[in-house]
Amino acid sequence: MTAGTRAPSIKKALLAGIGALVAFFFMAPYIQMLITALSPADELVNVPAQYLPSRFEFSNFVTVWEEAPLWGYLRSSLIISVFATLVVLVVALPAAYYTARYRYRGRLLFLLLVLITQMFAPTALVIGIYREFVIIGDVFPAAGVNTYISLIIVNAAFNLAFSTWIMVAYFSTIPVELEEAASIDGASRLGVLRRVTLPLALPGIITATIFTFIAAWNEFVVALTLAQSADIHPLTVGVTTFVGQYRVEWQYLFTSSLIAIVPVVILFIVIEKWLIGGLTAGSIK
Amino acid sequence: MTEARIAQEQEPPERRPQPAPRRRRLPDLGPLPWIGPALLLIFAVVLWPAFEMLRTSLSEISASGLSKGFTGLTNFERLFADPDLVGILTRTLTWVVIVVTITILTSLALASLLNAAFPGRRLVRWALIVPWAASVVMTATIWRWMLDGFYGIINRILLDLGFLQGPINDWLGNPSTSFIWLMFVAIFVSLPFTTYVLLAGLQSIPKDIYEAGKVDGATGWQSYIALTLPLLRPALLVAAIINMINVFNSFPVIWAMTKGGPGSLTDTTTTHMYKLAFQLLDVGQSAAMAVVNFTVILAFVLLYLRVVDWRRA
Numbered sequence: 001m002t003a004g005t006r007a008p009s010i011k012k013a014l015l016a017g018i019g020a021l022v023a024f025f026f027m028a029p030y031i032q033m034l035i036t037a038l039s040p041a042d043e044l045v046n047v048p049a050q051y052l053p054s055r056f057e058f059s060n061f062v063t064v065w066e067e068a069p070l071w072g073y074l075r076s077s078l079i080i081s082v083f084a085t086l087v088v089l090v091v092a093l094p095a096a097y098y099t100a101r102y103r104y105r106g107r108l109l110f111l112l113l114v115l116i117t118q119m120f121a122p123t124a125l126v127i128g129i130y131r132e133f134v135i136i137g138d139v140f141p142a143a144g145v146n147t148y149i150s151l152i153i154v155n156a157a158f159n160l161a162f163s164t165w166i167m168v169a170y171f172s173t174i175p176v177e178l179e180e181a182a183s184i185d186g187a188s189r190l191g192v193l194r195r196v197t198l199p200l201a202l203p204g205i206i207t208a209t210i211f212t213f214i215a216a217w218n219e220f221v222v223a224l225t226l227a228q229s230a231d232i233h234p235l236t237v238g239v240t241t242f243v244g245q246y247r248v249e250w251q252y253l254f255t256s257s258l259i260a261i262v263p264v265v266i267l268f269i270v271i272e273k274w275l276i277g278g279l280t281a282g283s284i285k
Numbered sequence: 286m287t288e289a290r291i292a293q294e295q296e297p298p299e300r301r302p303q304p305a306p307r308r309r310r311l312p313d314l315g316p317l318p319w320i321g322p323a324l325l326l327i328f329a330v331v332l333w334p335a336f337e338m339l340r341t342s343l344s345e346i347s348a349s350g351l352s353k354g355f356t357g358l359t360n361f362e363r364l365f366a367d368p369d370l371v372g373i374l375t376r377t378l379t380w381v382v383i384v385v386t387i388t389i390l391t392s393l394a395l396a397s398l399l400n401a402a403f404p405g406r407r408l409v410r411w412a413l414i415v416p417w418a419a420s421v422v423m424t425a426t427i428w429r430w431m432l433d434g435f436y437g438i439i440n441r442i443l444l445d446l447g448f449l450q451g452p453i454n455d456w457l458g459n460p461s462t463s464f465i466w467l468m469f470v471a472i473f474v475s476l477p478f479t480t481y482v483l484l485a486g487l488q489s490i491p492k493d494i495y496e497a498g499k500v501d502g503a504t505g506w507q508s509y510i511a512l513t514l515p516l517l518r519p520a521l522l523v524a525a526i527i528n529m530i531n532v533f534n535s536f537p538v539i540w541a542m543t544k545g546g547p548g549s550l551t552d553t554t555t556t557h558m559y560k561l562a563f564q565l566l567d568v569g570q571s572a573a574m575a576v577v578n579f580t581v582i583l584a585f586v587l588l589y590l591r592v593v594d595w596r597r598a
Contacts, residue, residue, distance in 0.1 A: 015403035022395065023405075023412035026477070029427045030415055032438055036430065048441040048452040049433075091322040098319035110320055117331040118527075119582050121534035123555050124575035127341070127562055128334025157330030160323060218420035220537050225563070236420050243426075250430055257423040261415075268418040269411050276485045 030261070037061070037254040044250055057251070064255040072231055073238035077260070079148055080223075080234055081216040084155035088212045091156070092163040093205070097197070099164075100171030111168075114161045122158060122221045129154055130225055146228045154226065155216040162215075163208035170204025171197070203274040210271050214264050235260040335579075341572035360573040369549045370557075376464065377533070377553040381585070384468050384532045388475040389525055395476065396483035417477035425541035428470045432456045432542075457543050460550040467551055471538050475531070479524045486520025487513070522593060526586060533582050554578045 036044065037060055039053040064070060099107060130145060137144015144150065174197060182192045198205070220236045227233050230241075235256065242253035268275075342360050345353040364370060399410055416424055431438050434455030443449045457463045490513065498508040536555045539545060545552035545560060552560070554574060561571035 012403045015398065015401055016405050018398060019403055019405055019409040022398065023409045026412045026416055026473075029424060029431065029473075030419070032431055033423075033427045036427075045436055047435050048444055049436050049438045051438070051441070087326075091326055094318075095320040095323040098316055102316070104316040106316070110316075110324070113324075113327055113332075117327055119530055119579065119586065120331060120335055121536070121555055121558075121575070121578060121582075123534065123536050123559050124338060124578060125331065125334040127568060127571065127575075128337035129330060131337060132329070132334060153326070154330050157326045160326055164323065214418060218422075220420065220422045221559075236422050239423065239426075248430075253426065254430075257420075257426070261419045261423060264418040265415055268414045272410065272414065275481060276488055 030258075033254045033258060036250050037258055039251055041249070041251055060251050060255050064252045064259075067249070067252050068238065068241055068256065069230065070235075070238070070256055070259065073233055073235045073256075074259070076148070076227075076232050076238075077217055077234040077236075080151045080155060080219075081213050083148070083152040084159065084216040085209055085212045087152060087156035088159050088163050089205070089209060092160055092167060092208065096164050096167035097171050097193075100168045101176070114164050117157070118161045126221055126225045129222070133226065145226055146232065148232060150226055151223060151232070151234075154222050155219055156212075158219070158222075159212040159215050163212055166208045166211075167201065167204050170201045174200045206271055206274050210267060214268065217260075217264055338572045338575050341569060342576045344569060346568040346572075356569075360569040361577075364570050364573045364577070369552070373549065373552050373554060373557050376551070377555075377581075380464075380468060380471070380553050381529060381533050384471045384475065385525065385528045388472050388479050388528055388532075389521070391472070392476055392479035392483050392524065393521075395480040396487055399480065399484050400487045413477045413480060415477075416474055417481075421474050421535075421537040422541050424474055425470055425538045428466070428473075429457065429542045432466055434458060458547060460547055463543055463547075464551050467539055467542055470542065471532060471535060474538065475528055479528055482524040482527075483517065483520050486517045489520075490516045525593075526589065529585060529589065530582060533578075533585070554581070 035052060038056040038058065039060075040055065040057045043050060043053045095110075098104070099110060133143070133145045133150045136150075137147075141147075142149060143153075178200070179192050179196055182196045183189070187195065217234075218236060219234070223234050223237045227237060230238075239253055239256045239260070242249045242256070341352075343355060343357065345356040345359065347353055395413070399406060399413070430436075434440070434457070435453055437456075439456070440449060440452060440454050443454075444452055456466055494512055494516075495508055498512055503511065534555055535553075536559065539551060539553060539556050540559070543551045545556040549557065549560075555578065558571045558574040558578065561567050561574060
């Protein structure tokens with residue numbers, strides 16, 4: 001893939017041209033989302049559609065907060081995603097480390113179990129999950145249906161597989177000899193973990209963390225069924241309130257969608273360089 | 286020498302030498318303290334509901350959700366007696382095969398592009414991240430709006446390019462075009478992840494292999510077929526499996542764009558089971574659909590692993 005010595009600039013220009021087209025293709029829907037979000041409502045019902053509105057209605061981004069309880073949706077999305085991510089880390093880190101380091105009885109079974117959890121459609125499980133939390137709610141009302149705790153637990157469980165898998169792959173790439181050397185130098189088992197293993201596995205841990213966060217942030221089906229009252233609706237479910245039976249308030253729908261999308265895109269771009277490493281570890285395994 | 290190194294890296298962890306027990310310093314409690322919490326979570330949120338799904342599929346459930354006892358295969362008989370089911374199953378298979386195949390082939394081209402050096406590559410990678418980071422519901426919704434029969438921008442563009450006679454064309458309301466657009470959007474949201482997995486695979490291929498190929502006189506295409514594709518095998522395998530499962534179980538694209546309509550003409554097994562449970566309140570039949578769905582995915586994945594001979598990967 002190194003650039004040839006002959007006419008490298010023409011080849012590069014051609015690639016850059018194709019690259020620009022690809023970038024435009026993937027950005028186009030979101031550009032249209034922004035244009036719609038900035039359009040006055042009455043200009044969205046022209047046939048045929050206009051490419052650009054006659055004026056940009058920046059006030060849509062202000063009024064949308066009055067049209068729907070966006071702060072509440074944002075707060076719910078944050079609570080669910082942050083705590084689901086913490087639960088995944090606390091649960092998946094030790095499991096992944098032990099599975100990568102020791103060949104215990106049932107190790108293969110455990111890995112198989114993790115794989116199988118990925119194969120169930122959330123839509124298929126949602127009925128069983130709903131009933132389970134109805135029962136749990138009878139005993140512990142704080143963890144029943146329509147509570148943050150139920151949403152956090154379900155989101156954590158759904159993302160456990162991918163995180164465990166990525167981290168097992170990552171821990172496996174760290175030579176055991178490195179840990180042994182540190183422990184011969186007198187470090188305790190936990191000291192070895194803290195000072196040698198975890199720092200080396202950090203790219204994998206970060207990848208798993210961000211993945212879980214974003215998956216929980218974007219989760220839809222479980223929230224649609226488990227979160228019934230509007231005050232715990234996350235953004236994904238909340239924005240659908242702009243889709244009425246007869247009328248859709250497109251400009252508000254997309255204003256709030258953009259408010260949900262922009263922070264995660266930034267988060268994703270920040271970890272982009274670790275992403276490649278994290279996914280390589282996953283695929284090489 | 287390099288190939289030996291790769292071969293060693295690809296060896297599954299089971300075959301690695303394990304540290305001897307005598308080096309452990311904590312009292313040995315076995316694996317349970319380490320994997321126990323993960324098992325608990327998997328059991329509570331996946332296995333138990335899955336078992337419940339199986340039990341429900343064999344029970345008679347009233348519309349209010351109460352179980353009236355075991356009924357054998359009645360739910361399955363009712364499911365298969367539905368004349369729409371054949372269409373739904375065929376559509377689901379078409380959906381999976383077409384979306385996954387086109388996604389993998391396009392991602393291969395995109396990953397090769399993003400692996401080459403050119404000005405602005407970084408920006409193209411960032412652009413590709415956007416559909417990945419954005420929620421699928423929201424992406425599907427913007428496509429629904431762009432495809433709107435009256436006010437959609439796509440009608441305007443096609444009209445200006447001379448492809449349409451009149452300004453009104455209901456892409457999603459027309460059964461002959463709606464499913465094609467749904468597959469298009471499903472491919473659109475699947476491309477970024479797949480491309481990144483393949484890109485990661487490409488970047489793990491050492492550059493000196495290509496130098497060696499060049500010395501042996503391989504042209505660009507030849508080295509792509511003979512060197513790149515075989516070395517990309519593990520990444521391709523992973524990308525294809527994850528895609529297959531995700532596309533099979535995909536709910537938000539169809540739900541946000543057509544809700545399976547018109548009628549049930551764009552329903553797949555996933556939206557069908559959701560409608561059965563939450564619109565028709567026929568939980569038993571929905572569970573039967575879920576069981577069939579899981580069986581088909583499992584068969585699909587096992588068949589695929591067999592065809593590609595995964596132990597070789």
